[in-house]
Amino acid sequence: MKIKLETLQHQTDALEAIDKAFPDIDALTNDPNANYVYANPLINYRYSDKANIDIKMETGTGKTYVYTRMMYDLHQKYGLFKFVIAVPSPSIKEGTRNFIESDYVKRHFNEFYENTRVQLNVINAGDFSSRSGRRNFPAQLSEFVEATRQNTNQIEVLLINQGMLHSKSMHRTDYDQTLLGGETSPIKAIAATRPVVIIDEPQRFPRGKKFYADIEALKPQLIVRFGATFPEITTGRGKNKVTKKDYYRGKPQFNLDAVDSFNQGLVKGIDIDYPDIPEEQANNLYKVKQAKAKELILSKGNKEYSLNIGENLADVDPGFEGNITYAGGTDRELSNGLALSKDMKLIPGTFAQNYQDEIISQALDCHFKAEQNNFLRSSSGENAPKIKTLSLFFIDSISSFRGENNSQGWLVKHFEDILTKKLQKLIAQYKSAIDEREREYCSFLQATLSSLRSEHQDVYAGYFSEDRGSSDADIQAEVEDILSNKEKLLSFKDKDGNWLTRRFLFSKWTLREGWDNPNVFTIAKLRSSGSEISKIQEVGRGLRLPVDETGHRLTQDEWQSRLSFLIGYDERDFAQKLVGEINADSPIKLSQEELTDEMIKLIVQVKQKNDPQFNEDQLLDELDAHNIITRSNKFKNNVEFNGQTMTGYDALCQLYPELEQQTKVAQGKVRDKYSQDNTVVKLRKQNWQQLKGLWLQLAKRQMIKFDPSVNQIAEDIARTVFNDPDNKLFVLQRPQMIHQEIVTDSEATIRENQADYNAEYLTMNYGKFLKTLAQQTDLSVNLLNNLIVKAIKRLRNNTKYINEKTLGNLIKNFNKQLNEHIKTLYKYEPLEFSSSTSIYNAKKQEFVDSVPASVLGVYQSNSMSDEKYLYDRPPLRYDSADPELKILNHSYGPKISVFGKLPKQAIKIPRFDSGTTTPDFIFKIEHGDKPIYLVIETKAENMRLGDEEICIIQQKYFDQLKESGVYYQMATSEQEVHDLINKLENGEIN
Incomplete structure (x- = not known):
């Protein structure tokens, strides 16, 4: 299976917002170094927040795609060719590297930017080490810094995580070689290239902190930040203290928030499940009062319990099963790997192995429910392409999975036992199936069971940070498949036609960030993550919309399954917190006390989409007529509306439901197991x-059934379009400069014009031009070739008219005229x-x-x-x-x-x-x-x-x-x- 990247509308909107916000190239500069061959062209407003851009996109909506394509766009339009991507962690760096270097991504971007390639240079820990004893620069650093503008088809990208960027190796100046003929510091050498810096996960690079100082040391002309979350800044003191998001230019230039992402169906809906426990057991909880390096202090009621390193929790309460001790250290962990934090609640019964078995069992039930929907899916009564279904388990201890001394961990043994029973039950259900797709699913299940029983099973795999140094070949193969081989994980069969049964993945939160697979439909947390991290981040690995076996990314209308998220009882308020996080992400904060200016503006803006004449006065007049607000726009109490008595705010929401539609996640997008099912x-x-x-x-x-005349009509339209007597469709294409000036008359307006700047004309391969044209018009290649040859002859044999703009003009004009003619001829x-x-x-x-x-x-x-x-x-x-x-x-x-x-x-x-x-x-x-x-x-x-x-x-x-x-x-x-x-x-x- 080959993944097919598709340009989605919200991603196109983000790219258009970047293009609109881009400050343009400084064409009038007097800087003598403007044409420095190792550096980017100079950008207007460089080195200032006036140039910088923020793009806010929710987890799972494709920000890596957008910033990768942005680099191609900025290179094509403005000649920018040196970019630094800064990410928080090695795992995110690995995910970004896998995306940019994957074949399916290269194929996709080659369709839009022919003959342009990205040279990705990745800086890792250890790259500065040298056996010779000499202190040398890594080859990938030298290649990035010393690449020149002369290779016009290559984009140079340096990918680095914040720890590496902050390291002594990047800042020291005593190397035994130089860059650019004189620079001895990696940071200064990169700065000399006048880079554009892309920051992924900007909340991890807050301004005024050390990691942002490293970004500033790169002296970027322009910073573009991409993230679902942005850092906060606090101003004032006491009652005047105000905390707000820290955005360049005061707001994101594109804002796809969590509410929009869920309500527009750009991410999966979520079901939250957890095992219930008796009330008496639920009330038997211990709170972490303090977790020190050498001592753990728990409290229950008025009593406190102290444990030193190595002491067993069972000594405090026999319900803490499994010989769990306090390991302490800098991570403040228990021996099972659970990180502790102040005020964290521990329920003894949830530490029992049979309790975790219950979560595993529920997770597998959710998995197979989704898998059957995705495998047996149909469309219009016919079989539709299958969807490979994956499940992700986050566990607290690597030893419970890998075991010790070449023996299986207890968790794996329990998992295999539970999975075997469920497979046997499903096989019995489908063994006598008559339907061809159901018989195929039975074969898939049988292959899964057979692999599970074999010496080297291929049904589940694990990835843990400790695996990086392992010499075990089987473990390294697992890690490679999970981290790098996305297409294999999404495929049902290998090249020889054998079933690929791996679809259960285990990790210790290592995969929470930086790893992505669109077909994760179940995530099970067998232990609390231990800290109050973002709930959206926790479910983030399963939010992306899935792809089917043909590589096509599906919309929510094309499939039925949701993301199932399994948690422990101690996190039973997860759904409530997640909904709160989603709603809090809305830029408009609703007040139930008064009608704010923000609320008025939002209602008017939404209403004007259907009624352009609607305005603020009309809104306020209607609210006055229904006696909903006072003269100072406060909501009244006990309002009579539609035969019921309610608050003014509730009456407003009934009269203008658009208000909450735009600011709250739709009901049913996030469901709790014990809440009413509204879906x-x-x-x-x-x-x-x-x-x-x-x-x-x-x-x-x-x-x-089309009229027989349609074929002839299509050919006649094509001849008319390609003849183009006014020469409006066949055009020459150059990168353009956009000039804006502020004009003040009765009001301030922006006057804009475009002009080509001195550069080579952009062209495309003729074979690709012709093939794309045939695919988009359903006309024969021979006819199109003859028409193009005649058109080029008319244009004095200038083949530079074969470019993307001409292609788009011809396709758009032909299809528009054809549809106008044939919409009644069938x-x-x-x-x-x-x-x-x-x-x-x-x-x-x-x-x-x-x-x-x-x-x-x-x-x-x-x-x-x-x-x-x-x-x-x-x-x-x-x-x-x-x-x-x-x-x-x-x-x-x-x-x-x-x-x-x-x-x-x-x-x-x-x-x-x-x-x-x-x-x-x-x-x-x-x-x-x-x-x-x-x-x-x-x-x-x-x-x-x-x-x-x-x-x-x-x-x-x-x-x-x-x-x-x-x-x-x-x-x-x-x-x-x-x-x-x-x-x-x-x-x-x-």
């Missing part, structure tokens, strides 16, 4: 049965077989019992129940407050027998431009002997690009069902739907 919505079968006759028709698979033909959808099982010819809440909407409202609605409620699920929520909350007359929102992929109407579409609502209207079915597609008045095409497609599809009483309409408001229903009820529309 499955039950169907009211008696209401859906009223739609059964219609659904038998909708379940019929449909084929798009029809739908029902096929002889039916297909299953999210709402209907075609094999059984019946509706499903329930659907995931996510296919109905990401938000929920506790509105009053209506017996005509298609689902049990409350809560009611929706995607937009206007018009969706208003439509669902409307009171409908007696002629409406059933109504409701259609789930995603409920009908799957084929689109002529690929993919499928489903309308939003359905109403059954009683009308004499023959009912009318009103199908609604809701769109905002200011429709986005492509919305009109969706409506045209759906109109054509439902036109063929008019004889069955189906009426289709696009609506932009709740009132419009209400008017349509009245007209249909009164027979005013045929």
Whole structure:
């Protein structure tokens, strides 16, 4: 399997924000060293915060991808070629190295930046050592510093972790060789290259501290920080003390916060599980009062217990099983590897081996539930590509895994026993399967069990920091697979067709940062991490969206499984803390006491997306009319709203639900085992049965049949496009300079213009140009080649017109004209077989019992129940407050027998431009002997690009069902739907 990187919209948005914030090259400098061959070109506002950029992206959304592509972009546009990537730890450094050097990443970027390569130079501990006794620079440092601009196709990158950057080796000046003809200090030599510095995990490099001082010693012209968390600064004292995030320019230039990441489906949803224990046992807890290097002091109630190094916890309470002693030292650890910190709570029963067995058992149940969903997945009733499912176990002691004296650790023995029983049970379940995919899964399970019983099993593996110095070949092979061989971990079979069964990984928090695999669906913590680290960081290894066996990264609509996170009882408030962290990441802080300026601005900003005329005065007038706020914008108490008495804040949220939608994680994105499950919505079968006759028709698979004239039309359009008499599509491409100036008239505005700067024209390989063009237009290579040859002849045989801009212009112009011509030149033909959808099982010819809440909407409202609605409620699920929520909350007359929102992929109407579409609502209207079915597609008045095409497609599809009483309409408001229903009820529309 080859991973296929895909450019996601939020990553493109981040890159555009960087491009917009980039201060530009200083083209008017008088600096005599501006063209220094070993250094980057000079940047405007260099060496100041005015140049620096912050990019905030939540864990799991691809910041490494963005900053890697940023280097390519800055090199292509501005000639910058020397970058330093500073990371906090060796593990993060290893993850970054693996990403940049992986074949799939190189393949991906070669599509956009042909013939450009990254030369990655990594500085590790020990690189400065020399057997000769001479003090020499590492080769990778010399290569980075002394590379010149003359190699225009190469980007030089130096990757270094903060410990190495802070080391004496980087700062000393007594080396036996020089760099750049005179520099004897590595730091000064790097500074001479005028680098652009990228900081990964900026909270680990706070300004004013030693590690940031090391960054400043590099004298970067520009610093770009990428992270989910940023350092904080505190100003003032006492009552005037204020703590806030420390951002360059006062705010991030791109902000993808945790709320957006979860609500937009850019990361997995999370289920939190933990074993329950009796109340008496739960209350028997000890608190760490002090953990010193040589002494541990525990407290319980008014009593204190002191343990010296080597003394057993069982002497304090027999419930501490497993011969656990205090190891102390700088890490303040127990002998089982658990790091202790002040006020940490220890429950004796959670140290028992059978308790950890329970977590392992639950984790494996979660694993196999996800694995079956991911292996047996189907789409439109057909098998879809499989998804390899991985699980990650964080344990407290390497000896419990590796064992001692070549014997297995107790944890591995227990894990194998539990896993064996679960495999045997599943094999028995699928052994008699008839379905081909189920039989294939049985084969996978049998291969897993066979490997587990073999002398050298390949089902699970471990990675611990201690493994780096191991001479055991098997251990080194495990480590290499976990750290570097991502594609192998994601693949089901090797090149010989044998099953690759490894999918259970063990570590001691070493993999918490810097390691990433998108297909981790279960994380089990067999012991508390011991410190109050970020909860988002703890789940971070499993947040990324998965890839299937073809290497395609999936969206949340394409798969069902969530991340299962298993913890101990002592962390049972984990879900609450995680939700709090996510919500706290919102840049807007909600006040339940008064309507703040920030809250007003947010509501107006969101409302204007659908209603550009909406403004602050309109908002305040409406709140006054409902008696929600005072003149000073304080919320009133005991407000009468929608027949209920509530606080002014609650009334505001009902009137403008957009406020909490933008600032709080949607319910169901993070679920606690013992909290109410809001992620499955039950169907009211008696209401859906009223739609059964219609659904038998909708379940019929449909084929798009184009008019025979389409092929000729496509060729004629291509000839017109490629002829391009105005020469607007075939263009020359150079790197551009953007000039901005502030112009003051009645108000200050920015005037911007672009100009090419003196550089070689950018071109691309003709074969790739032609191949991409054929793939994107579905035209024959021969036809395209003939058209291009004629066009280039017309342009005086100047092959420099073969470039990315020309390619994009031709593809965009051709497809736009073709779609305009063919969007009416096709029809739908029902096929002889039916297909299953999210709402209907075609094999059984019946509706499903329930659907995931996510296919109905990401938000929920506790509105009053209506017996005509298609689902049990409350809560009611929706995607937009206007018009969706208003439509669902409307009171409908007696002629409406059933109504409701259609789930995603409920009908799957084929689109002529690929993919499928489903309308939003359905109403059954009683009308004499023959009912009318009103199908609604809701769109905002200011429709986005492509919305009109969706409506045209759906109109054509439902036109063929008019004889069955189906009426289709696009609506932009709740009132419009209400008017349509009245007209249909009164027979005013045929």
